[in-house]
Amino acid sequence: SSLLALSAGFANAGTLDDISESGELRACFDAGYMPFEMKAKNGQFIGFDVDLGKLMAKQMEVKYVPVNTAWDGIIPALLTGKCDIIMAGMTVNAKRNMRVNFADPYITVGQSILLNPKHEGKVLSYKDLNSEEFTIAAKLGTSGEQVIKKMLSKATYNAFETQTDAALEVVNGKADAMIYDMPFISIYAAQSKGKTTSILEPFTYEPLGWAVKQGDPDMLNFLNNFLRQIKGDGDYQRIYDKWFKS
Numbered sequence: 524s525s526l527l528a529l530s531a532g533f534a535n536a537g538t539l540d541d542i543s544e545s546g547e548l549r550a551c552f553d554a555g556y557m558p559f560e561m562k563a564k565n566g567q568f569i570g571f572d573v574d575l576g577k578l579m580a581k582q583m584e585v586k587y588v589p590v591n592t593a594w595d596g597i598i599p600a601l602l603t604g605k606c607d608i609i610m611a612g613m614t615v616n617a618k619r620n621m622r623v624n625f626a627d628p629y630i631t632v633g634q635s636i637l638l639n640p641k642h643e644g645k646v647l648s649y650k651d652l653n654s655e656e657f658t659i660a661a662k663l664g665t666s667g668e669q670v671i672k673k674m675l676s677k678a679t680y681n682a683f684e685t686q687t688d689a690a691l692e693v694v695n696g697k698a699d700a701m702i703y704d705m706p707f708i709s710i711y712a713a714q715s716k717g718k719t720t721s722i723l724e725p726f727t728y729e730p731l732g733w734a735v736k737q738g739d740p741d742m743l744n745f746l747n748n749f750l751r752q753i754k755g756d757g758d759y760q761r762i763y764d765k766w767f768k769s
């Protein structure tokens with residue numbers, strides 16, 4: 524019976540138990556994705572996901588531990604236990620959902636276009652970019668990349684490790700456009716006025732969700748109740764306004 528109890532104990536030990544025992548909420552993200560996660564000049568990580576993670580850790584009465592991870596390795600990092608949760612503006616999609624569980628979406632975004640100014644007034648929608656004459660940049664492994672492959676397959680696609688490298692291609696004219704999540708494009712376009720222009724109206728529907736390992740209903744239950752609470756009590760709105768209204 525002790526063996527049975529032991530194995531039952533193992534089966535029940537989920538992410539919440541790990542967090543309680545270690546006293547840490549380790550959150551994976553990939554810094555540079557404005558305004559969700561950025562590295563400040565002093566080396567600290569800041570942003571929408573970071574503040575939500577800190578609030579979550581506070582309610583759990585544990586320490587928030589940021590785990591900055593390259594985007595194309597972020598799901599493996601979760602699955603191999605390098606973090607307890609992915610809080611990284613990850614689009615909920617079918618392919619990812621076959622490997623991880625997502626909590627209820629905490630925000631909805633969509634893809635937008637960062638455009639080299641020479642195309643202003645000529646490229647009016649993503650559809651206009653689906654032509655051999657265009658080179659389009661995106662970040663490796665993102666939903667922007669998927670959109671280019673599916674909807675803009677006639678254009679030349681160039682992949683980049685970071686979103687900043689992809690955006691710089693548009694600035695220096697090596698790429699005609701970059702496809703990425705609307706909040707990032709909106710901030711980047713404002714910061715690079717004159718050197719870029721943008722078509723912000725999202726042309727895809729992308730709920731973003733926090734991802735955890737499969738088979739852990741306790742963790743999902745915690746996350747969905749946390750989300751409902753902060754959406755109801757004003758904490759979510761306060762943090763949202765801090766990062767999205769400036």
Ligand code: ARG
Pocket residue numbers: 552553554555556559560594611612613614615664665666667704731
């Ligand atoms: N929402 C997009 C996706 O899921 C981009 C997310 C990028 N996130 C980041 N932390 N770099 O593919």
